Amino acid sequence: MNTYAIVKDGVVVNVIEYAEQPSTPPLGFENGHVAIQSNAVSVGWVYANGTFTNLNPSEIIDIPAPKSLTDIILANPTELTKLKQALGIL
Secondary structure, eight states: OEEEEEEETTEEEEEEEESSOOOSSOTTSOTTEEEEEOSSOOTTOEEETTEEEOSSOOOOOOOOOOOOHHHHHHHOHHHHHHHHHHHTOO
């Protein structure tokens, strides 16, 4: 099976797997739809000059790793005291 982008007016409107190259237009689609083999596209991408382009790339957000419970407790002796009291070891 190969993945095909269904393109109309230069925009990917669907992504479907076919065993063989589909007809133009692909079965179930109206005139103006074309199936173009591609494994890395999504609906909404643009197809022009033989290239697919994502006009809305994902934004990478750098999020710091959360502190471990041990780090939180050791950073604040008051929290360690509260924990010992809660566990009944004080």
